[in-house]
Amino acid sequence: MSSEQPLRIIHCFRSPVGGIFRHVRDLAEQHSKAGHEVGIVCDSSTGGEHEERLFEQIRPYLSLGLTRLPIRRSVSVRDVRAVWDSYKTIKSLRPDVLHGHGAKGGVLARAIGSVLRVERYRVARVYSPHGGSLHFDPSKLSGRAVFFIERRLERLTDQLLFVCGYEQSVYESKIGNPRCPAQVVYNGIGEQDLSPVPTGPDGASFLYVGMLRDLKGPDVFVDAFARAERAVGHPLSALIIGDGPDRERYERMRTQMGLGLRIDMLPAMPVRDAFARSDIVVVPSRAEAMPYIVLEALGAGKVVIATRVGGIPEVLGEDSEALVAPGSSEELSRVMAKALTSPEWARSIMPDAKTFRARFSASTMAADVMEVYRSRLKTD
Template sequence: MSEPRPLRIIHCFRSPIGGIFRHVRDLAEAHARQGHEIGIVCDSTTGGSYEDALFDEIRPFLALGLIRLPIRRSIGPADLKALWNSYKEIRSLRPDILHGHGAKGGALSRIIGSALRVNRYCVARLYSPHGGSLHYSERTLSGKAVFFLERLQEYLTDAIVFVCDFERRTYETKVGMPRVRSQIVYNGIDDRDFEIVAARPDAVDFLYIGMMRDLKGPDIFIDAFARTERIIGRPLSAMMIGDGPQQGEYEQAMVKLGLGRRIKMLPAMKAREAFARTRNVVIPSRAESMPYIVLEALAARKPVIASRVGGIPEVLGEDSKALATPGDALALAHVMADALTQAHWPAEVMPDEVRFKAIFSASAMSANIMRLYSELVSKQDSAPEPSSRSA
């Protein structure tokens, strides 16, 4: 049996920040090391020096290059220009795979992939929601419009990849049962991320790390921290690391609550560097899909306290005592207090290390994704050519 041929793979996504960016970087590196050619198309207006440094790290694995152009977050006329510019760039690269991540990335990959196929060029079109549009409510007009567009785009899709069962179930509820091939491939992290990160002597009690926007719950973290101090009856320490549009609001909230000296704010940095600064990691999100920060923290052997949202219970366990009701600062505070006052809390609450690594490793993730890519390309290669196609 002949070896599968190297594939030309392009990942499309909007924002080079957070979990989607991490997911694409891991896939790009793993598949490039296997001999495949990888490219990235993403927004040029998002991110800063930290993201630029991450791009520099991944460039050696991008044989098809890095294409950055303006892609707005909201839907509007500017999308047509972004679509046309992306099409011109991608067409010249002649990809075998177009994998879109998030709502905007999914639209780019599927529309452009379909345009290429109209022009008699076969390319497999994949979509991974990563939460994205699934965070909308099906009861709102905007949500209904988004889910209608999601359903419509299934006609342009060869496969949908969900990063957790929660995401799959949410899609089925809000959009409908997929009418194309779909499967779950859990996010995974590299073996080098499974090394223990010891806490520094000056480590704080709690860490929030992520985007500074309400969806991720920084305001809940601040409120819960203040309540935890009252429950325990002494001053505590915390740190918030990240960047985002609402950072100023959270700084003002800390000042009003008199927490300015006990909660320190720092700009975005690598997760493992941040983990050394804390004894516990808190993920207070209002909504999530399968956040990488949970996986990274557990791999570094940091106790995790989180909201019961998205795929987090699939990692920590459905009945985990580390989970709190989403949006409930008091419930989160009680979990935070338990983590500090119960000596054996981490050992009793955190998931089994061996099982965790077997499920959430980057090697398993990249192998499952590549298996899907290869099957879709083989199907494309073996499909009969349209009778109208010239020899």
């Protein structure tokens, strides 16, 4: 296949929400603009009005269409119908590449791609775990069963693609060293996300943006804010922006700690609108893979303070002074206070802007993924 020939690419995944959906949208846009034909197959039962708006934004780049079918989260006999319907749709589109994202998307892409190969149809089968089955506990029977299946599916995999080194290391520790080609291609953000967002005159001292659930650490943020206030010796301000199941509990927490007037809470909004509210973005997560919020905040020119989890150290630097232990409000508060009182120090420990752009742009991500696609088709 000529390196100049446009490819026909189908992305398969289950739920059109969160990081997977963002990743696929970015790849679809970048590859479509480069002249390739792209389509999506995903679940029809998840997502709401926000996701529908995102689909409308990406439709112009989906020359192979958007196919939505019922794809359940848990394994079910109903999956047979979903697989059959997906197979008929994908076969009719004659893709060169089937790229599965997440556990269910990975099964669909590799199973259907393998059937097409039996029928002597040439297609590259690519799988990006994106967490997915890697979240299972290897000490439990369910986890061991999932990892056994993942190991067997490697036989149907032409390429494993991980969004960060952390994700690859988890795969290796839980499933084993890949028996098929494997590579890390970092998530990237678009040009629209790689320009500074100035903070307004009434900006808060600190900003938290994200889901309101304990896994993401808003409770740690509130406690660390109180400690940082005591450390600097005068009142500060903070803003929590987002929605989630534990919102009311965090509202009670700030009130009970006497912080109701200094920590404001707003519903989710476009992330760059949120960035205009503060110079310092705090990411206090207890667990992550490769969170876009860190990339977006750095792209907007913000100081980022985060926990040492997932792929975050790969972005900020393994030895970055902006990293703290997950769950430690005391350690987090010390860095927050220092960043506020020593802004030059805070800026100096952020990644170099030019290096960051070269490594974490959507164009770099798309080019690296395309190189993988072509290499798999070339060696087929």
